[in-house]
Every structure is written in structure tokens, then in C-alpha cells.
Amino acid sequence: MQEGRPEDETWEGERGVDRIFELVPIVALLVAGVGGGIAAAIRKSPAASASTTGAPTAAPTKTGLVAETVALTILGGLFARILIGVLLDAAGDAKGARLAIGWAFFLVPGIVDAIASIFSDSRPLTDGSVLLWFATVVGAFTGLMAGLHRIYDWSRLGAPQFLGDTTWGLGGSTTAALVAFLNIFIGTCSSDERKGAHRYDKGFRLKEDFAFTQGNVMSSLTDDETQPLYKHERLHVFQNRAFGPGFILSYLGWMALWIIPSLATSLARRDPRFIEGWCYRSNPWEVWAYFIQRRAAEQAEGRDFRSGGEWGPFVLREASAVIYAVPFFLLFVLLFLVAGVTLW
Ligand SMILES: [Zn+2]
Numbered sequence: 001m002q003e004g005r006p007e008d009e010t011w012e013g014e015r016g017v018d019r020i021f022e023l024v025p026i027v028a029l030l031v032a033g034v035g036g037g038i039a040a041a042i043r044k045s046p047a048a049s050a051s052t053t054g055a056p057t058a059a060p061t062k063t064g065l066v067a068e069t070v071a072l073t074i075l076g077g078l079f080a081r082i083l084i085g086v087l088l089d090a091a092g093d094a095k096g097a098r099l100a101i102g103w104a105f106f107l108v109p110g111i112v113d114a115i116a117s118i119f120s121d122s123r124p125l126t127d128g129s130v131l132l133w134f135a136t137v138v139g140a141f142t143g144l145m146a147g148l149h150r151i152y153d154w155s156r157l158g159a160p161q162f163l164g165d166t167t168w169g170l171g172g173s174t175t176a177a178l179v180a181f182l183n184i185f186i187g188t189c190s191s192d193e194r195k196g197a198h199r200y201d202k203g204f205r206l207k208e209d210f211a212f213t214q215g216n217v218m219s220s221l222t223d224d225e226t227q228p229l230y231k232h233e234r235l236h237v238f239q240n241r242a243f244g245p246g247f248i249l250s251y252l253g254w255m256a257l258w259i260i261p262s263l264a265t266s267l268a269r270r271d272p273r274f275i276e277g278w279c280y281r282s283n284p285w286e287v288w289a290y291f292i293q294r295r296a297a298e299q300a301e302g303r304d305f306r307s308g309g310e311w312g313p314f315v316l317r318e319a320s321a322v323i324y325a326v327p328f329f330l331l332f333v334l335l336f337l338v339a340g341v342t343l344w
Pocket of ligand 1: 236
């Protein structure tokens with residue numbers, strides 16, 4: 001929409017949709033695809049390492065693995081470019097919309113430029129072409145890893161999962177890419193295949209004994225899909241795909257909202273557990289995940305874990321968390337609507 005578009009000196013006068021298929025990034029994507037194919041060709045067959053549970057998936061033919069990796073690398077980058085290009089074009093490359101895209105789909109450029117704009121007028125990372133490069137790199141890397149580790153089950157929900165990871169869920173895929181990259185050096189990949197997520201037995205984590213899930217990457221998770229903790233982490237993968245920016249931004253928003261009250265309470269009551277309890281464990285997205293985990297544990301052990309164990313006094317009860325969540329999410333939806341209407 002051209003009418004009413006705010007004047008902006010960085011507007012290049014070039015339609016966003018044309019930029020999607022610019023020569024240099026498209027060539028870069030093809031090169032990345034070839035690189036992915038080579039990586040797939042020299043990769044040790046995952047079927048060689050024994051699966052711990054379940055029926056082993058059919059060993060991939062080398063050609064199949066190479067073809068899948070090449071295709072997902074190129075398509076991943078392309079899907080992400082199309083989404084971001086269309087969004088940029090629809091907003092006429094307006095400054096506010098670019099910042100919103102930076103937050104909603106890649107997080108890092110949003111945070112960096114929000115801080116940068118306090119000190120100066122420049123927003124280096126939420127420039128239109130920079131955002132399109134973010135899309136190219138994150139989309140292609142997400143596709144590359146998914147192809148190499150054959151995470152999608154194409155006979156089931158593989159296609160929408162892949163589309164979600166490379167478009168709507170790009171925010172989680174960005175941080176997932178950072179975790180997966182780090183795990184190349186410090187992680188051990190599981191032999192899971194076709195489960196819709198990428199699991200590392202060993203890998204990056206924030207706390208000992210904790211798994212860490214970003215996008216479709218579940219790090220530091222030794223449990224297989226029959227275990228309660230796996231179900232918890234796997235739900236976060238779904239949350240990112242299904243709710244996209246709504247998930248990642250409201251997750252962080254909840255933490256931001258509770259950090260001061262929980263810090264004050266922790267100091268007053270001389271117990272640091274209120275911070276983790278309110279910011280993290282009472283976060284509605286975590287309440288949902290812990291609910292799934294608790295139910296699975298109860299079914300497995302035939303015990304009632306509703307008391308919340310040692311964390312009981314430091315978390316909102318499930319029922320009150322739901323009550324808190326309603327106005328919180330209504331506010332978030334309102335915020336999204338206002339941003340959408342004013343920026344686009
Ligand atoms: Zn969790």
C-alpha cells in the first residue's frame with residue numbers, strides 16, 4: 001500500500017517482492033544447496049549408530065539424503081525470503097515495520113536495533129536488504145540441518161512443519177540455528193529421524209539437568225519420545241510452529257513483566273527461587289509444557305504430582321496461571337493488532 005506510507009530516507013524505491021529473487025542471494029542459496037549436498041554425501045550414515053528406542057527408520061540411500069538436503073536448504077532460504085520480502089513490500093519498507101519484522105522473525109536484529117535506536121538514529125540490522133539476508137541464512141540453515149538429520153516425516157506432518165519452521169516460526173528457528181551451530185562443537189546428536197524435531201543427547205543448556213529447546217532444536221535431552229521430559233520439550237517445538245512470533249515474544253514478554261516483582265520478592269523473602277518460579281515456571285507456555293509433562297509422569301508412575309513438589313510454593317498454581325494468562329494474551333493480541341494496523 002503506497003498511500004500514507006511514511007517518508008523514509010532509507011526507502012530504496014525498489015519493490016520488496018522484486019528483491020526476493022535478486023541474483024546474488026539466489027546464487028548464494030544455490031551454492032549453499034550444493035554445500036549441503038556435499039555435507040550429506042560425506043556424512044556418516046546415522047543408521048550406523050543404533051537407535052535406542054522404537055523401530056529403526058529405513059536407512060537412507062545416499063542419493064536420497066543428498067537430494068533432500070539440497071532441496072530443503074534452497075527451499076528453506078527461499079520460503080523465508082518470500083515471507084520477509086512480501087511483508088517488507090506490504091509496509092513500503094517503513095522503519096517501524098522493519099523493526100517489528102526484526103523482532104518478530106529474527107529476534108536478534110530487533111533487540112540490537114531497539115537498543116541502537118536509544119543512542120542514535122541508525123538501525124543497522126533492520127534495513128530491508130539486511131533482513132532479507134537474515135531470512136536467507138536462517139531459512140537455508142534450518143533446511144540444511146533438517147535435511148542432513150532427516151527430521152521431517154513427509155508421510156505425516158513434515159510439509160507444514162517445514163513451512164512453519166522457515167516462515168511463521170523463523171524467530172525460534174533463528175535461536176535454534178545458534179544452538180545447532182554451537183552444538184556442532186559441543187553437542188552429540190541423537191539418532192532420531194522423522195520425528196519433526198532435532199534432538200541432541202548432549203548440547204547447549206542453561207542449567208544442569210535441564211533440556212533447552214529453541215525452534216525445532218531440542219538440546220541436552222537424553223530422553224526419548226516415550227518420556228515426560230521429551231513431551232515437554234517437543235511441545236515447545238509445536239508452540240513455536242503454531243504461534244510463531246506470538247509464542248517467542250509473549251514468552252519473553254512474560255519474563256520481562258515478572259522480573260521486577262519476582263526480584264523484589266526474592267530479596268524480601270531471601271529466597272532466589274521466586275525469580276525462576278514466576279518468570280519461568282509460571283510462564284503460561286511453560287505451565288502448558290509442565291502440565292503435559294506432569295500428566296505423562298503420572299500415567300507412567302501412577303502418582304499425583306499436582307502439588308508441584310519442591311517448587312510448589314514458588315509457582316503460580318496451574319488454575320491461577322490460566323487466569324493470569326487470559327488478560328496477558330488478550331493484551332498481546334491487542335498489541336499485535338495495533339502494530340499490524342499502524343505499521344502495515
Ligand atoms: Zn519448558
